[in-house]
Amino acid sequence: MAENVSSRSTVLATDGLTMYFGGLKAVQDVSVAVREGELVGIIGPNGAGKTTVFNLVTGIYKPTAGDIKLNGESITKLKPFEVTQRGVARTFQNIRLFPELTVLDNVRIAYHRNVHYGLLSAMVRWPSFNREEEQLTEKALDFLDVFGLADRHAEQAKNLPYGEQRRLEIARALATQPSLLLLDEPAAGMNPNEARRLMELINFIRERFHLSILLIEHQMRVVMGICERIYVMDFGELIAQGTPKEIQNNPKVIEAYLGKGVG
Amino acid sequence: MLSRRILLPAAAALAVFVVLQTAISAELLNAYQITILTYACIFVTYALGLNVIYGYNGQFSLGHAAFYGIGAYASALVTKIVFQGNPLSFPLALAAGVATAAAIGYLIGLPILRLRSDYLGIATLGFGIMVKVLFDNADKVIPAMGGARGLTGIPKLTSFAWAFFAAAAAVILVRNLIYSSHGRAIVSVREDEIAADAMGINTTKYKTLAFVVGSGLAGLAGGLYAHLYVFLHPSNFDFLKSVDVLMVVVLGGLGSMTGTIIAAVGWVFLLEGLRIVLPQEFLDWRMVIYPLVMIIVMILRPRGLMGGIELGPLKPGKVVRRLKAALVPASGKEA
Amino acid sequence: TTSAVTPAAAPQATQAPKPAATAAPAAAGTGPAPKFAYKIGMVAPLTGDVKTFGESTKNGIDLMVAEANARGAKVTVVTADDKNDPTEGVNAANKLITQDGVKALVGSVSSKVSIPISDVAQSNKVIMITGTSTNPSVTVADGKRKDYVFRACFIDPFQGTVMAKFALDNLKAKKAAVLYDNSNDYTKGLAEFFRDGFKAGGGTINVFESYGKDDKDFSALLTKVAADKPDFLFLPDYYNKVNLIAAQARQVGIAAVFGGGDGWDSSDLDTKATEGGYFSNHYSPDDQGATVQNFVKNYKAKYNAVPDALAALAYDATTLLLTAAEKAGSDDPTKVRDAMAGLSGVQTVSGKITFDKNGDPTKAAVVLQIKGGKQTYVATVQP
């Protein structure tokens, strides 16, 4: 898998990313890169700043310093929706679905930026509206199919069991048609068996949709199992990076994060 | 597909209209009853506007009456001053009401929709009170607006048919909007603004859009109101009127068009019904009984009468899947 | 309720404009009594923050109807509440006319309600007479006379001008200040006509300021007034507001003479704070004339309260209506309208009334002074 990663073009690159909350250094001089088609992990102790990096990349927080480039273009100053429109999608550590809406609508909303019909043709139901609406519904159902959720399309999102909510969130993120997908602890709350199936799914969609993926995860089975490269953060700073093997044997990482039992 | 979507609701609405209009033409209904029915239709339009803003978009507004008032005054001035009471100008007057209210909704919405929940409510409340003060003193700038004396001499142009078709048009337009991608974008903001943003929805744009649509509907209702009651007074657009419409929308069920229609009509009928039913010596109990009814309804149906439920043509369309093509990437870019 | 205005006992009785006429017979004495079934509607704010005005109005109407019926009339009253809201007012009027089939409307209190009601009455060709709505637009709108609509009170221009003249001529005031309710056309109207009259007569007005209907704190305004040191402070609002303003004005040391309009007329006026002040009114309770004395006596007997201006004017409005109906001999609104327009010199509590071409009464105003806690007659001003 990892043979000529370095020759692929860089999708995401952060440069000296820094974020302070008041006096608290949440992220300090973090530079990470994700190349095309790569699956990169970020690990680190709780509070290390991993989620904050995601929030910075997606424009939810504005960095105190540093720059974020997507395919070579700076996206540091963009609003979150603009970042998404450039092809970055994400899931949230605490699942954030549209709880009262149906599973289908959750996905259709994500597909919104592909819609061409205007407001007026929606209001008067122009023929082009119906055509497009049918198409986008098909597409949305396709995404749900991938995640085995098509049968539940009419269910309210909040009524799904936890695991399905996680899957729906990923499906929804994919529906924005990203080139880069950020997953924040997708396996949290899953048992090892479920986590393994999730891993397979992630690998599958990466190939299927030609994605680059940046993944935060605490379950080492998942991280070590599917990531090509891993960044390790602690106290807001990068303390190590490398292949899973390298990381597992890095004493700094073992001390700060993995503990003696894993490895 | 197309025909069913448009014709079904249209036919239903038409049927209701024909029955009522026949009763009116046959003089089975007296002027009072006709006024009440007309007012109920106007209130539907008015409340529907707030439902778009609050019910669907989740933006708490306590100043909806301001837009009702802006629409009312704008359209009244157009008929009275620009067209000197010419009845043919009525559609233009209504359009002016809609346009003015929507434009002001845009201008005010752009900055204040950044605020969240109750803070937004208070800001819109403040806006509403400012508009009322402006109405009170408008005669200093435009004498015809009458200020606290009120604006008189508006021709009576609003008939039941006008109000009904305006309400029906409003319902259909809102329905079509909500069940479209733009509508879903509006609703996603209510559900979770951060998630909506992360889905590439320009939340500012859709909040503004909902606010403009809602204000425009209030403006339409205001124009109809002005030409039904033929007299405008600033006190008709004060804070308490914003509260009235908020109550109606919540009692009907946020995000339910059916609920808004039922609650708006029910609210008008309840207040007027009490006027008829109560014995002469208990007339002042009307305003005592009415809030009690509201409280009881709310306690019995905390999500409103129709919370989250739609009936008939207002229901979302069924999802029919034609080809079962699993695992097909949706984007065109893989080709 | 401390300052009982007891006209009968008023020591200044000698100043009364008219000497006591023949002693009035009991309740059932003279007065209109149409001898046919006459169904009239009353629109008044029976709920809301001016409910108390609505009740006075209702009392005035009910008293007149009871007296007429005691004389053999067959008048029935259907009441409807307008909450002091134009929309509610129209609905109430519509209901009375088309649902209950009344032939005439009495009411409402505020012009903002009476104006839209007058349009309903006019378009349904039903008589309407309001006791207290002083805005010119009630009877004439945009130059068009609503010929079914009448009123029993004088209109804003008259009263405001009366007080301006009075302040200039009788009090020799040079500088006046005016505070009024910005959202109430009654007080706004009085204030503006006072200002215009006062300035036209050579006076100066530096402070012409408004407040909101629900304000309780007037210190900022009054500090402004105090700094201006006017001779006369015109407060053309209802007694409840005047009580608050006058008391606070004295507190900040404003020495000006206070003045106001008929809104002051109430037994609830704070006579301590307004002591020495003048206000224009429709009648003087000192008036020893039978009509006034009978009205005050009967009102007190029935409601155990002293009538205020609202009650008196509602009573008068009903008197005028029933007089016209009796003259017309029919409840037909058109006939009553013609009879009404032809009325002349009808003796009412607020004076002898003749309608002008606009359906507004021409009658004299009186100026009263609060003196020693009582209302005292000062002058009569002819229109």
Place this chain on the structure above:
Amino acid sequence: MDLNAQIVYFLQQVINGIQLGSVYALIALGYTMVYGIVRLINFAHGDVFMVGAFAGFFAVSVLGLSFLPAIILAMIVSMVLGVTIERLAYRPLRRAPKIAALITAIGVSIFLEYFTSLNFVFGPNYRTFPRPFEVTSWNIGGVAISNILVIILGVSLFLVVALQLFVTRTKVGIAMRAVSFDHDAARLMGINVDTVISITFAIGSALAGAGGVLFAIAYPQVDPFMGIMPGLKAFVAAVLGGIGIIPGALLGSLIMGQAEVLTTGYVSSTLRDLVAFGILIIVLLVRPTGLLGKSGVEKV
């Protein structure tokens, strides 16, 4: 006006503003307290305030009580009323969306206004409030400062400090804030949520009662609709300062008071509300959670 007179005039207006602001603060504190804990814009608060003022009215005029017993009686009456309202109209909606309780609050507000204005209750009349003590004022270099101002400002300041300490330092106070955030989690801590909410309403309503009496002493008139406007203005003041934040209620109220008074004093009273609400909107645009509100970047 010469310069000296202008300075006196300015100071007098500032004093007027402080008095108006302190009055708003009395109401705003109860408002912000209830909002801070229950997240409910308790629209009936202004009406509880009105009932408190009436209780004071009857205490003084019928029972002949003096200031202190009257205000205590008013506080007890309001407290009972507030807790009853919570019990009957808000508690059944504990698990419902917040807006449902807001609507019943509006319903309760309308009910209290119209019910109390029935003739056999308080009646619709505007009644003159018999002051239990005389208003006197001290003249300091031409600027008048009344004892009412001193009392109201004193009470407001005292309440701000007392409430702030209560909410941040006492177990019940912290529990209130815990409840405001998550009922179920609070229950799991052993907190009786219903009791805590009742206490919140009891305190908030008692404050309204005290505010009602002080208000009626300052502006000696009571009527069933007297609570609407002060209630609304006070709530706006609380938002201006940062709703739920106790010192913010005082700060917001004082700003509102000055804005209204200085606009009246130097521009025109007509523009008073325009300026006051204009300031509100501008402040919110700059600081979307009020002056002292935490500018909360949401943790995602």
Place this chain on the structure above:
Amino acid sequence: MLLEVKDLQVAYGAISAVKGVSFGVDEGEIVTLIGANGAGKSTILKTISGIVRAKAGSVLFAGAEITQTAPHDVVKMGVCHVPEGRRIFANLTVRENLLMGAYTRSDGDAIKGNMERVFQRFPRLKERLSQPGGTLSGGEQQMLAMGRGLMASPKILLLDEPSMGLAPILVQQIFDIIQEINQSGTSILLVEQNANMALSVANRAYVLETGTISLSGPAAELRANAKVQEAYLGEAGALA
């Protein structure tokens, strides 16, 4: 039995989440409940602590019926529930959160002592004493939730997925702490997705499948059970 659940049935409206479950926790025991997402584990804990009401069946604590007891009274009896998803008070500081954990206690010294012990276990919390709970990272919040639960010195601790979202080093710590707490005399009912770890610290275990118990027994035994291994432990060697 310290805690006994008999024939418990719980439903959310029409959805039945727990369909007749019986089990118990003895004094001094660690008992774990494992099962897939949506099996009803959290629901059982919520029913014990009283924030969800049972449809049928009963819950006994120290012999007393607590099925209908209000949550705050259940806490007073010595049952402490650390809920899933942390549920810390975002608007309260770390310190205030901990104080709320000790709400039912009034002994100031004991509260102080408990707080010190919490800081020993979670030094990170001490660093952030006056930071609002809402701004803590996910893992910090989990620590706070645990610490808060310990503040009440409960007789039994109900832990709902305490290791969720924690760094591996912390997961180890958490389980160490769980054992430590247990050794100092507190019984523990542990709900976990991390079945490996849960089974390694527990005395006994129950496997929950869509609202019913499908397997139960000593933890070591279940750990060796092939079915459990396949369904809940994942294949061995997935790391490689």
